[in-house]
Amino acid sequence: MDIYDAIYNRRITRDFQDKIVPDGILERIINAGLQAPTHDHLRNWEFVILKDKQDKEQALQFIKQGVKPQLEILKQTLVNGTPQQKMYADAMPKQYSMLYNASHIILPFFKSNSGVLHPSSVSSLNPISSIWCVIENIFLAATAEGLACSMRIPVGNEGLSVAQIVGAPDDYLLPCYIGLGYPADDKVVVEQVEYSAKQKMHFGKW
Ligand SMILES: Cc1cc2nc3c(=O)[nH]c(=O)nc-3n(C[C@H](O)[C@H](O)[C@H](O)COP(=O)(O)O)c2cc1C
Secondary structure (H helix, E strand, C coil), X not given: CCHHHHHHHXXXXXXXXXXXXXHHHHHHHHHHHHCCCCCCCCCCEEEEEECCHHHHHHHHCCCCCCCHHHHHHHHHHHHHCCHHHHHHHHHHHXXXXXXXCCCEEEEEEXXXXXXXXXXXXXXXXXXXXXXXXXXXXXXXXXXXXXXXEEEECCCCCHHHHHHHHCCCCCCEECCCEEEEECECCCCCCCCCCCCCHHHHCCCCCC
């Protein structure tokens, strides 16, 4: 697939087929992630891959709470809301299922330093900036393979709890969970707010 096709076809997907992604494809996608630019040349990234139901349940146990009370409001929003509200209405009830039902959960860990969570400048955030380049490469490679990804940012202590459960070293942080799989035929495609380069470019001066 042409790189522009991958970029334009990439969408966060929260509905998956019950179909396993072959190991060879998974490996190609992780290799694509490893091609990302890195602030320190070291590529201090590690990937915990969860495929078995029991492993997924363990890692996702911290997500289950907190979604249900909002469901009715969210359903209303799906019909009447702005594009952003509609995204939330689709996404919030699926935070667990969009990962559990994916063929694989990829947990991309990056080596942190004391500046990442208490930054004094933008460059203190370099380790987290680098891992997000990795994550986007994974999304694009998955799209090129005819696959799709879901993504969740851990909230509160969720990331640390998941890291502990999968045995990650203390100095490695989890920026997000990625669900990887074959998109469902009837997947929800959430409307986007579209912009063009012409609206966003400022030549010479803002
Ligand atoms: C930094 C970041 C955090 C996000 N957090 C979540 C999340 O916690 N749960 C979720 O379902 N989607 C999450 N998303 C996905 C966005 O909802 C999605 O990218 C957005 O609606 C645009 O849709 P698209 O990716 O299909 O173009 C996140 C995306 C980004 C870049």
